[in-house]
Amino acid sequence: MKIMIKYRLLIAMLAATGAVVISMFLIMQWSIGHGFLAYVNTMEKDRLERLAQVLERAYQANGNWEFARSDEAWFRLVAASRESSDLDRVERGERRMQPPPPFPNFSGHNRPPRFQYRFEGRVLLLDAQKAKLAGLPSVQEAVQLHKITISGRIVGYVGLRPRQHLTDTYQLLFVKQQKLTMGLVAVVMFLVSAAISLPLAHRLVLPIKRLAASMHRLASGEYETRVPVGPEDELGQLARDFNTLALSLENNERARRRWVADVSHELRTPLAILRGEIEAIQDGVRQAGPESMRSLHGEVMHLSRLVDDLYQISLYDIGALTYRKEKIELKEVLEDALSSLGQEFMQKGISLSIELPRADGCTVFADPDRLHQLFSNLLDNSLKYTDAGGQLSVRLHCGQNVAQVEFADSAPGVAPDQMERLFDRLYRVESSRNRAKGGAGLGLAICKNIVEAHEGTIAALPSPHGGVLIRVELPLTGSRT
Structure with missing residues (x-):
């Protein structure tokens, strides 16, 4: 059977309250019984002291304990200790004990059944040698003794067995009424707790219900779903985390849709050109000569590079892009990349300014092929998007822990607000980085993936030559995995 969390919380609160109420009820029941018993014993202890005073005066009046040996005289003396007025009458009486008035016979079978539990049935009189003079034989064990003194001399003891x-x-x-009252109080407390717990449980569960409903909508694809943030507690933090998650999913979904649209657009353009060229040849509009074959080959190569770049990006996303790292000199890898593209820079009239350290010392733990791909992509990017007759300066600086490589080209530049987006996939600054120059907007994205795989950083900054400066920083001591 499915129980809602509100009722689970209610049951838990009622169970805790019930345990507290029951514990309190049992403790109070025990406290009332034992406390009242202690009170009765205290009152009887006071009566025992009054009885001792009665016996002292009676002993002074008679000179010995012979007057107390009869049950009737003993019980009359015990009865005289019941109230202080009886004690006053004894003090005003004659020096000798007068014959007592008629008194019930408590000897033998005439005693009431519960007589032994009364004060009269639990008190006894002992002489100075603690020999029993009066009282029931059954009360001699575990009694509280009180001295009876005459002029500083102990003449006897009066004892009482506590209840x-x-x-x-x-x-x-009286005790029963108090226990019933405590039971009624316990029931009322439990009912009041139940009356308070139900709305409290509903209030506590309400944010969770809202969050669960929002989570259901989020799972259905409604990424714009948000929940109101409550107080600064665990539920409030959970609501903030939910909103952050929803925002991330919304941004990822938007990026995915833009990515699919951009990839479709990038693939559709060369395919449309290829289709147009082939249909023109089929219709006889163009001849299948070297010129048309060169145009078709160029579009096929452009399409092949785009597919290769997409493949590289997909491998990085799924973590399948392999790296074979080893200790290498960063200067040598950079020189190889410069030598492979140096002739193309000369053909375009772009002057190269290279600043490398004279001696080796920039040793990094990296994949040489991936770093060569990184530097080649950055150099090719500058070659494509730098105007003819411009310049490119390449600088390698080795610090204490980081190697820094900078590629600074000349115009055209990029607006400062677009610098960070240069590393986004399929992003191009249409005024300068357009498709006509051969870019698909994936080169810098691949460069960023390679740098991050080597625990480095890459950033785009304004170039002092008027173009873009790409700065790469790699740790001289990297991961060995």
Whole structure:
């Protein structure tokens, strides 16, 4: 059976409250019983002291304990200790004990069944040698003794066995009423807790329900879904994280759609040119000569480079792009890339200014083929997008922990707000980096992937020559994986 979280929370709160209420009820029940028993024993201890005073005065009046040996006289003395007025009457009486008035006979079978639990049934009198003079034989164990002194001399002891439990009808009735009251209080507390817990559980679960509904919409593809951020607690932090996730998914979905559209557009253009060229040859509009074959070959090569670049990007995305790293001299790799494209720079009239350290020392742990691809892409980028007659300066500087390589070309430049987007896939600055110059907007994206795989950084900055400066930083001590 499926139980909603609101009711689970309610059950948990009621269970905790019930445990607290039951524990409190049991403790209070125990406290009332034992506390009232302690109170009764304290009252009887006071009565025992009054009885000792009665016995002291009676002993002074009679000179010995013979007067207390009869049960009737003993119980009358015990009864005289019940109230302070009885004690006053004894103090105003004669020096000798007068014959007692008629008194019930508590000897033998005439004693009430619960007489042994009363004060009279738990008190006894002992002489100076602690020999029993009066009282029931069953009360001699575990008694509290009180001295009876005359002029500083101990003449006897009066003892009382404390109550172990309540037996008086009125006392039991009082304790029962108190326990019933505590039970009623416990029930009321539980009901009040239930009345408070239900709306509280609903209030606590409401943000979770909203978040669950928003998560369902997000899973259905509604990436613009957002949830209101509540207070600064765990649920508020969860709502903020949800909004961040939704924003990331929305941006990724937008980028994916733009990526699919851009790739489709990039592939459609060379295919359309190829189709037009071939149909023109088929219709006899153009002759299948060397010129038309060269045009077709150029479009096929452009399409092949685009597919290769897309393949490189896809390998990086799935983590399948392999790197065979080893210790290499960065200066040698950069010189190889410059030598392979130096002739093309000369043909376009772009002057090269190369600043390399004289001695080796820029040793990095990297894949030489990937770094060659990195430098070749950056040089080819400058070759395509630098006006004829311009210049390109290449500089390698080796610091203490980082090797820095800079490629600074001349006009045309790029607006500062577009610098960061140069490394986006299929992004081109249409005023200068257009398709007519052979770029698909993937070269710098591939360069960024290679640099990041070597734990480095790459950035685009304004060039002092009026173009774009690409700065690459690679750690001299990199990962060995």
